[in-house]
Each structure stands twice: as C-alpha cells, then as structure tokens.
Amino acid sequence: MDTGTPTEGDLGQQLRELRARAGLSQEDLSHAAGVSVRALADLERGRTRGPQRRTVQALADALGLDPATTAELEQAASLGRPRPSAGCAAPNALALPRDIQDFTARGPALDRLLALTREIDPAHPPVVLVSGKPGLGKTSFAVHAAHRLAPHFPDGQFALDLHGMDPVPTTPRDALARLLRAVGVADSAIPAETEDRAGLLRSVIRNRRLLLLLDNAADEEQVRPLLPGTGPSLTIITSRHALAGLASVHRTELGLLRREEAIELLTRIIGLRRVQQEPQAARDIADLCGHLPLALRISGQRLAARPREHLSRLAAQLAQEGRRLDTLQAGGLQVRAAFALSYRQLAPVHRRLLRRAALAAGPDFSPETAALLADLPLAQAARYAEDLVDAGLLQPDAATERYRFHDLLKLFAAEQSAAEDSTDMCDAAQDRAARWMLRRATAAALRFDADHHRNTPDGDPDPASAPADREEARVWLEAERSQWLAALRRAHAAGHHQQVIDAAEAMHWFSDLNQHWEVWVEVFQRGVDAARALGDKQAEAIHLNYLAWSYNVCVYDHHAALMAADAALQVARAIGDELQVGWALGYGAGALDRLGRIGESLDRLREAAACLGTQTSVQGRLGELTVLNTLGTILRRHGRAEEALSIHRRCEAICHAGMPGQPTELMAMYQATAQQQIGNDLAALGRWSEAEPPLRQSLAGFEAAKMRAWSEPARLDLGLVLRRLARYQEARETLLAARTGLGEVNNPREVEVAAEIRELDRLTAGS
Structure with missing residues (x-):
C-alpha cells in the first residue's frame, strides 16, 4: 500500500x-x-x-x-544519527558480531530478556549478567539475544570484548574511550581520567535507547565504570565468573543443554538426514560431549566438514576417554583451549585444588576430600572450592556442600594433574585421602553396630569434625559412599587386610539401612578375601555370611547366596563356631526358599533355630529372632498361616521382653519386623481388620528409623489390606506411595504393587 x-x-x-x-x-x-x-x-x-x-x-x-x-x-x-568527528572511529566500530544461524535452545532465558526490555524503568536501566562454565555458549547467547532485541534499541547496539581471559584484560579506561567514540564523542572531548570518562558516558547515553554488550568480563571492577546510571538502555555482560560483587543485576546462569536440545543443535549443523540415519550415534555424541554447546558445535562442524564420515566413527573416538579432548577440536575451536584459558587465570593453589580434585572417586566430592587430595587445611580448601565455582570450573550441589566437575572439565583437570604432578605425588595424595576416609567410614558405621553402639567417634581421624550423632553419620556415609568404597579398594590392593576387615565388619549393621546398594556384595567379598589372606577362619565365616546376605537381599542372586552360605557353613563347622553355623543355615535357607526348594529351606531353618536357641549371647538371640521370622514367613507363603502367626507372636514376645544392654532402637526394629509378619499372617487368614493395626505399627517403626528398604514393603502390605477393606481411596494413596518407594530402593515387589494398582483400578472403574 x-x-x-x-x-x-x-x-x-x-x-x-x-x-x-x-x-x-x-x-x-x-x-x-x-x-x-x-x-x-x-x-x-x-x-x-x-x-x-x-x-x-x-x-x-x-x-x-x-x-x-x-x-x-x-x-x-x-x-539524527551521531556523526564521526575528525580523529574518531566510526560509530559502527563496535557493531554486533554476526549472529549464529543455527543457534539452538535457551528459550526461557531469551524470554526473560525480552520481558526486561518491555519493562525498562529509565531510573534503573537493567543490567543482565550471563555467566557459566567455559563452553556453554555465553557469547553466542548474548549476541543472539542482542540481534533479537535490536529493534527495541533504535539508538544503537554496541559490543565490546573486555578480554577477561587474556593475561592483561582491557582496562576500564580504555573500554570507556572505545564506547565514547562509538556513541559519537570526539577524541579531543574524551577526558583523561577513568572516572570522568565514566561520567561523560553516563551523560551522553542517558536519553538514548542503547544496547551495550560487554563480553568476556574479567571482574566487577572492570565493568562497574561502564554501566549506565539512568536511561532506557540495556546492558548485557558475559563472564565465566559469577561476579557476585555486582549488585542489582539480573543473573542468567546458562546450564548444559538437555539431551534433545543437544541433538537438535547437532541436527542444525549437519542436517536432519545424517542424524536420522544414525540416531543412536547422535545420542552417543551428545552424551559424550556432556551436552556442552562448544563440544557439540566442534563435533558438528567436524562432521559437516566430512560429509561422508559416519557419526558412529566419531562416537567411537569420543568414547575413548584418553582421546576425547584431542578429538574435540575443529580448526581453531578446541574444548581443551577453552578450559585452559580459565585454568591459566587461576592462582597456583587454586590450580592445585582443581587438578587434585579430579583424583576423587565418584561423581562429586566434599571439601574434606579436596583438602586431603590437595594437602590443604579444610577451611582453605572449602574457600578455594567456592572460588572455583565462581570461576565456572566446578558445579556446586544445590543443597549440600559438595562439588562436581563437568565430565570434560574433569578430563582436562586430570590431564593437568598428570602433567604437573608426579606419579608419586598423586599416589601420596590418594593414599592420604584413602587412609582418612576409611578411618572415618569405619568410625561412623560403628555407631549402628548392635554390639558397639556408641555416641563417641572412636577411631575417627578428626574427632572435632566427626559426625555428631547417628543421623549425621548416616548422612556422611551415604554422601561419601564413592570415596570410602574407593578407599576400601585401595586398602585391599595395598594389602592392608585388617583395615579392610574392620571396615567391612563396621558396615554390617549400617548395610541394613541401605539394602538396595549393590556395593555390599563388593564390600563383604573384600572382607572375605582379606580374612583368607590373614588366615583368619572366624572372620572368613562371618564375612561369608555377610556376603550370602548381600547376594540374597541386595542383588537377588540366590545361587551365589547359597554358595556363600554353604562356604560359611563349612568354615564355621570346621572351627566349631555355632553362632556362625546358625547364621549360615539361616542365610542358606533364605536362598533355597527363593530358588523354590521349600522343603530343604524349612529343614535348614528349623536346624538354625535349634542351633541359635542354645546360644546365650545376645547375637545368638538376635539370630534366633531373625530365623524364626523367616521360618514363619515361609510357612505362611505355603498355606500354613496359623503356624506362622504362632511363631511371629513368639518373636513379638521376645522383643517385648527386651535384651539386656541392647539399644531400644534395635529392639524396635525387630519388633517392627514381627508386627509386619503378624499383620501379613492375619491377612492370609482373612482377618483384614485385625491385620491393619500391626501393619501400621510396623510401617511407623521403619519410617522412624529411616529404613526405606524395610518401610516400603510394609507400606505395600498395608495397601493390600486397605484394598480388601474396601477403603479404596486410602488404598490407592498408600499403593502409589509404595510404588514410588519400591522403585527408589530397587525392590522386586514393584511388579506386585503395579498389579495391585491395576486391580484397584478395575474395582473402582465407573465409581
């Protein structure tokens, strides 16, 4: 028109x-x-x-x-546009870099920027800080956002690289001169002093709708003089550092791409056809790049330059950890170089902490681990770890004081450790950490031992910082599982057999809290191996029994459980240890039951009960309780619920009577077990109303002790009874919670609860 x-x-x-x-x-x-x-x-x-x-x-x-x-x-x-004066650079000297055509994802972050643009208050011009670890695409995001926002800032968009990662970053004075020239100020009118230049810039732009992109900032002091005081401008800062000292800024911390976003970026670079031809290889590349945009871009551009290369070939090369960083380079783009820029900026002690932390086992580590590996006081290590978070080189846990590497950064840090620390230094660091971790783990686990229950951290390497009680000990043992397990392996490899036995023995009672951990098979196998290396037959029988338990309960390998129990039985009989004979018979019976050999299982349980019934020790009485509970359970499963109820009532009576010297919490667990079985016995007899109270008591007991491996099956049992009582809504809520809990502890009764929910759906259909 x-x-x-x-x-x-x-x-x-x-x-x-x-x-x-x-x-x-x-x-x-x-x-x-x-x-x-x-x-x-x-x-x-x-x-x-x-x-x-x-x-x-x-x-x-x-x-x-x-x-x-x-x-x-x-x-x-x-x-109306500014004119360059004599001796001035052209106004477009700081023009925005070219936008990336295949820019991918970051939608929510872009939306937040657009919202800021629509609501600018000239009294408080917005400043946006885009931060994050190397390789996240902070500059690409900022440039893309600036191009998207350009129509909202008709008086100009300027981009200035502050060279924050260079040995000598751009000074505020020089940066101000470049910005003043860009907005039309003649060289002759630019003041000499930094403060005067900052004031002039604020004055010149206060009525202009400008977008300023300050890329690659080094620190707060570098950018503060460059920020507008008032006016309708928008400033976007990018930095690898958190710049926590900058007040009144809108923070955008870029994270890793999701897997589907990572594959989308790869697709935009190399084309849909190649990704569709090898979808699994594309997924593998995305995962091996750690969903890091820089690594994905390098992989994509390498593939784009080699149109006949199969994606699976690149995936296979990336799968080799020792070659991964070498593979992630295309032309001038290198993941290693991006990390090296940040690494060179660090003080020597920060570098040491970063590269030594790469020696830690598992996906994350605590300040204690970092301190031990770097040979630093704990307070210093904790402070330096936070500095590395601010530098974008470590990721903090959102709830606890723990840290993790991005996978590629961990490879880089390990390379630096190999290059800068001798093999002896690395071995010494790992030995130091392993000794400390194993001592603390042993002391912490002993707090749960029925025979050695105590509130003092005996044997802890640093009593002042030791867990204060059982709950803190539990939290520590669960959080540091990877570290103390690695320490156990190191002690085993070094031939420190008694330390291995002591640690594994200490873990025996604690393992009941986390039956879903498959690591218990390894822990107790190492205990068996250490006992054999020392020729300690009693320890061998004990740890073979623990091993049988772990095969039965933790990994559901009942053939292996029976083999371990039979080996324990043979050793225990050879040395005349009737307590271990009783336990071995009981564990073997459990395996036989699960293998369908019911008659043999019942025979062993009766023999075990008779054997343990003659024991006067507390361990003998506890073993008898365990065997009787198991005997009753198997009888109920095979149609003999009245016999089972009688046996479980007997177990409950023993628990009520108590055992001298045993903690109340321990007897409460045995009582909760008896109550669960009594409830199930009553349910098997069709006495549904009577079954509900003991099951509720059992569930409450297990929950109070935070024993999820025990509470979730009890919750399922309660849900079954509620359904039979036609309390459908309550049954549904209970069963849904049980389904979630059983899944989290890897319990095979997940199948049972799913079937029960389907039956409940059928019963309530149309209601």
Whole structure:
C-alpha cells in the first residue's frame, strides 16, 4: 500500500503522519514492526532521532510504504544519527558480531530478556549478567539475544570484548574511550581520567535507547565504570565468573543443554538426514560431549566438514576417554583451549585444588576430600572450592556442600594433574585421602553396630569434625559412599587386610539401612578375601555370611547366596563356631526358599533355630529372632498361616521382653519386623481388620528409623489390606506411595504393587 508522500519535517512528525494515514495505533504499529511501544513513542516525540536502518525498514514494512517514501523516512532518520568527528572511529566500530544461524535452545532465558526490555524503568536501566562454565555458549547467547532485541534499541547496539581471559584484560579506561567514540564523542572531548570518562558516558547515553554488550568480563571492577546510571538502555555482560560483587543485576546462569536440545543443535549443523540415519550415534555424541554447546558445535562442524564420515566413527573416538579432548577440536575451536584459558587465570593453589580434585572417586566430592587430595587445611580448601565455582570450573550441589566437575572439565583437570604432578605425588595424595576416609567410614558405621553402639567417634581421624550423632553419620556415609568404597579398594590392593576387615565388619549393621546398594556384595567379598589372606577362619565365616546376605537381599542372586552360605557353613563347622553355623543355615535357607526348594529351606531353618536357641549371647538371640521370622514367613507363603502367626507372636514376645544392654532402637526394629509378619499372617487368614493395626505399627517403626528398604514393603502390605477393606481411596494413596518407594530402593515387589494398582483400578472403574 502506498500512503503517499508525508509532510516534510523531522522524523517524529513524518512517522506520526504516516501512522495516521495507515489508520494504525501505536500499539498496532508496534506489534506489526516488532518495535516496542515505548521506542515508537520516543521516535514520534523526537526523544529518539536516529534509529538504525533495520528499525526504519521494519517500520516501513509495517506501514506498507513504497520505496520512495521509505527512502525519505530513512533520510530523516540518518540526520539524527551521531556523526564521526575528525580523529574518531566510526560509530559502527563496535557493531554486533554476526549472529549464529543455527543457534539452538535457551528459550526461557531469551524470554526473560525480552520481558526486561518491555519493562525498562529509565531510573534503573537493567543490567543482565550471563555467566557459566567455559563452553556453554555465553557469547553466542548474548549476541543472539542482542540481534533479537535490536529493534527495541533504535539508538544503537554496541559490543565490546573486555578480554577477561587474556593475561592483561582491557582496562576500564580504555573500554570507556572505545564506547565514547562509538556513541559519537570526539577524541579531543574524551577526558583523561577513568572516572570522568565514566561520567561523560553516563551523560551522553542517558536519553538514548542503547544496547551495550560487554563480553568476556574479567571482574566487577572492570565493568562497574561502564554501566549506565539512568536511561532506557540495556546492558548485557558475559563472564565465566559469577561476579557476585555486582549488585542489582539480573543473573542468567546458562546450564548444559538437555539431551534433545543437544541433538537438535547437532541436527542444525549437519542436517536432519545424517542424524536420522544414525540416531543412536547422535545420542552417543551428545552424551559424550556432556551436552556442552562448544563440544557439540566442534563435533558438528567436524562432521559437516566430512560429509561422508559416519557419526558412529566419531562416537567411537569420543568414547575413548584418553582421546576425547584431542578429538574435540575443529580448526581453531578446541574444548581443551577453552578450559585452559580459565585454568591459566587461576592462582597456583587454586590450580592445585582443581587438578587434585579430579583424583576423587565418584561423581562429586566434599571439601574434606579436596583438602586431603590437595594437602590443604579444610577451611582453605572449602574457600578455594567456592572460588572455583565462581570461576565456572566446578558445579556446586544445590543443597549440600559438595562439588562436581563437568565430565570434560574433569578430563582436562586430570590431564593437568598428570602433567604437573608426579606419579608419586598423586599416589601420596590418594593414599592420604584413602587412609582418612576409611578411618572415618569405619568410625561412623560403628555407631549402628548392635554390639558397639556408641555416641563417641572412636577411631575417627578428626574427632572435632566427626559426625555428631547417628543421623549425621548416616548422612556422611551415604554422601561419601564413592570415596570410602574407593578407599576400601585401595586398602585391599595395598594389602592392608585388617583395615579392610574392620571396615567391612563396621558396615554390617549400617548395610541394613541401605539394602538396595549393590556395593555390599563388593564390600563383604573384600572382607572375605582379606580374612583368607590373614588366615583368619572366624572372620572368613562371618564375612561369608555377610556376603550370602548381600547376594540374597541386595542383588537377588540366590545361587551365589547359597554358595556363600554353604562356604560359611563349612568354615564355621570346621572351627566349631555355632553362632556362625546358625547364621549360615539361616542365610542358606533364605536362598533355597527363593530358588523354590521349600522343603530343604524349612529343614535348614528349623536346624538354625535349634542351633541359635542354645546360644546365650545376645547375637545368638538376635539370630534366633531373625530365623524364626523367616521360618514363619515361609510357612505362611505355603498355606500354613496359623503356624506362622504362632511363631511371629513368639518373636513379638521376645522383643517385648527386651535384651539386656541392647539399644531400644534395635529392639524396635525387630519388633517392627514381627508386627509386619503378624499383620501379613492375619491377612492370609482373612482377618483384614485385625491385620491393619500391626501393619501400621510396623510401617511407623521403619519410617522412624529411616529404613526405606524395610518401610516400603510394609507400606505395600498395608495397601493390600486397605484394598480388601474396601477403603479404596486410602488404598490407592498408600499403593502409589509404595510404588514410588519400591522403585527408589530397587525392590522386586514393584511388579506386585503395579498389579495391585491395576486391580484397584478395575474395582473402582465407573465409581
């Protein structure tokens, strides 16, 4: 549509007349042109006189102007743009870099920036800090956002690299000079002092709608003088550092891409066809790149440059850890180089902490581990770890004081350790950490031992920082599982057999709290091996029994459980240890039951009960309780619920009577077990109302002790009874909770609860 020639005059007058002739409101034109209402109002009022060409073209397209009228509008706009003075750099000297055509994801972060742009308060011009670890694409994101936002800032968009990762970053004084030239200030008018330059910049831009991109900032002191004081401008800062000292900024911390986003980026670079031909290889590449945008871009550009190369070939190369960083380079792009920039910025002690922390076992580590490996005081190690978080080199846990590496950064840190630390130094660091970890783990686990229950951290390497009670000990043992397990392996490899036996023995009672951990097979196998190495037959029988338990309960390998129990039985009989004979018979019976050999199982249980019944020790009585509970359970499963109920009532009576010297908490667990079985016995007899109270008591007991491996099956049993009582809503809630809990502890009764929920759905269909 040709709206005709507007009346001659300034840009604002022309724009008002053109909009009126087109019959558009400011809101209509804003929506059609992609220019904010505020920016449009500033143009029409003459507050903004020199919008960029792209903004003028967007307005012309929205107004339907012919080429001649568009040219006149552009001419009016050009008169209001700053002119370079003699000796000045051109105003576009700090023009935005080229946008990346295949930019992927980051939608929510972009939306937050757009929202900020729509709500700028000139009294408080927004400052956005984009931070994160190396390789996350902070600059790409900021440049892409700046191009998206350009129409909202018609007075200019400027990008300045502050060279924060260079040995000598750009000084605030030099940065201010470049910005002043970019906005049209002559060299001769630029003051000498940094503070005066900052004041002049704030004055010049206070009424302009500018977008400033300050890329690659080194620290707070570098960027503070560059920030506008007032006005409708937007400043975007990118930095590998958190710049925690900057106040009143909107923080955008970029994270890793999700897997589907990582594959989308790869697809945009190499094309959909190649990804569709090898979808699993594409997924593998995304995962091996750790969903890090830089690594994905390098992989994609390498594949794009080799159109005949199979994705599976690159995936196979990336799968080799020793070659992964070498593979992740394409032309001038290198993941290793990106990490090295940050590493070189660190003080020597921070470098040591970073590279030594790569020696830690498992996915994360604590300040204690870092301190031991780096040979630093704990307080210093904790402080330096936080510094590395601020530098984008470590990821903090959201709830606890623990840290983790990105996979590729861990490979880089390990490379630096190999290059800068001798083999002897690394071995010494790992030995030091292993000795400390194993001592603390042993002391912490002993708090759960029925024979050695205590509230003092006997044997702890640092009593002052030791867990204060059983709950803290549990939290520590669970959090540091990877570290103390690695320490156990190291002690075993070094031939420290008694330390291995002591640690494994200490873990025996604690293992009941975490029956779903498959590591118990390894822990107790190492105990067996250490006992054999020392020729300690009693320890061998004990740890073979523990091993049989772990095969039965933790990994459900009942053939292996029977083999371990039979080996324990043979050793125990050879040395005349009746307590271990009884336990071996009981564990073997459990395996036989699960293998369907019911008669043999019952015979062994009766023999075990008779054997343990003659024992006067507390361990003998506890063993008898365990065997009787198991005997009753098997009898109930095979239609003999009345016998089972009698046996379980007997177990409950023993628990009520108590055992001298035993902690109340321990007897409560045995009582909760008896109550669970009594409830199940009553249910098997169809006495549903009577079954509910003992099952509720059992569940409450296990929950109070935080024994999820025990509480979740009890919750399922209660749900079964509630369904039979036709309390369907309560049954559903209980069963759904049990399904979640059983899944989390890897219990095979997940199948049972799923079937029960389906039956409940059938019963309540249409109700």
